Amino acid sequence: MFSFFRRKEKRHNPFEQGWLNGLVDIHCHLLPAVDDGSKSIEETFSLMDFLHSLGVTRHILTPHIMEDYPTNNAVFLRARFKELTASLPADRASSLRLGAEYMLDSTFGRRLVEPLLTLSDRHMLVETSYMAPPMGLMGLLADLQLKGITPVLAHPERYVYMEEKDYVAVKKQGVLFQLNLFSLFGAYSSSTTEKAHGLLEAGYYDLLATDAHHLNPLTNLVSGATLPISMEGDVRTLVENNARLFSF
Ligand SMILES: [Fe+2]
Numbered sequence: 001m002f003s004f005f006r007r008k009e010k011r012h013n014p015f016e017q018g019w020l021n022g023l024v025d026i027h028c029h030l031l032p033a034v035d036d037g038s039k040s041i042e043e044t045f046s047l048m049d050f051l052h053s054l055g056v057t058r059h060i061l062t063p064h065i066m067e068d069y070p071t072n073n074a075v076f077l078r079a080r081f082k083e084l085t086a087s088l089p090a091d092r093a094s095s096l097r098l099g100a101e102y103m104l105d106s107t108f109g110r111r112l113v114e115p116l117l118t119l120s121d122r123h124m125l126v127e128t129s130y131m132a133p134p135m136g137l138m139g140l141l142a143d144l145q146l147k148g149i150t151p152v153l154a155h156p157e158r159y160v161y162m163e164e165k166d167y168v169a170v171k172k173q174g175v176l177f178q179l180n181l182f183s184l185f186g187a188y189s190s191s192t193t194e195k196a197h198g199l200l201e202a203g204y205y206d207l208l209a210t211d212a213h214h215l216n217p218l219t220n221l222v223s224g225a226t227l228p229i230s231m232e233g234d235v236r237t238l239v240e241n242n243a244r245l246f247s248f
Pocket of ligand 1: 029
């Protein structure tokens with residue numbers, strides 16, 4: 001799928017060129033010590049500084065809600081979020097909101113009757129296992145839509161089980177696709193990078209996020225990162241979409 005025979009094209013460093021300026025990050029793991037993301041408030045501060053240097057100005061924190069983290073629910077995570085914002089200067093605290101990244105797993109049905117942590121009144125960030133779809137994926141997505149919530153599928157490029165026909169089917173159902181920014185620069189496997197470029201060029205993505213967990217891999221990826229200049233419009237459109245739907 002998504003093969004490229006790109007003619008030799010000029011490339012730019014998107015960060016130096018300001019393509020990400022003003023990005024409202026709708027998916028990141030900056031809430032400390034609640035999942036596999038930031039381990040401490042200090043690490044969260046460093047990540048915020050780093051992301052600001054890339055042009056990312058606002059962050060919706062999206063800790064995992066999944067079987068692996070049984071204590072993560074809206075009540076617990078709201079309390080941790082309050083602690084974090086209380087430790088920040090007012091201008092920094094106001095650049096943060098709390099959402100969550102929901103795993104479509106066997107506990108998802110139960111989660112839907114609990115208080116929800118959505119990205120907005122009508123958008124929820126969801127993911128699946130990387131290797132295999134959950135039973136009844138399309139039904140789970142439809143259940144959300146019946147509640148008036150639009151699913152935002154986190155990093156579609158990372159699902160090894162998804163082929164072009166799957167992307168078409170999920171997209172056709174009205175699910176929004178969120179690209180992980182660093183997928184474009186080899187943060188994961190080479191096939192993930194290839195899928196990310198292919199899906200971006202084919203116009204599948206609606207939204208953009210960092211999915212930042214820790215500082216180290218990101219600093220390495222950013223230095224020397226380049227993209228073909230023809231992708232500037234695609235990337236800037238996603239930045240604008242984020243701002244249109246999720247500004248605060
Ligand atoms: Fe994530």
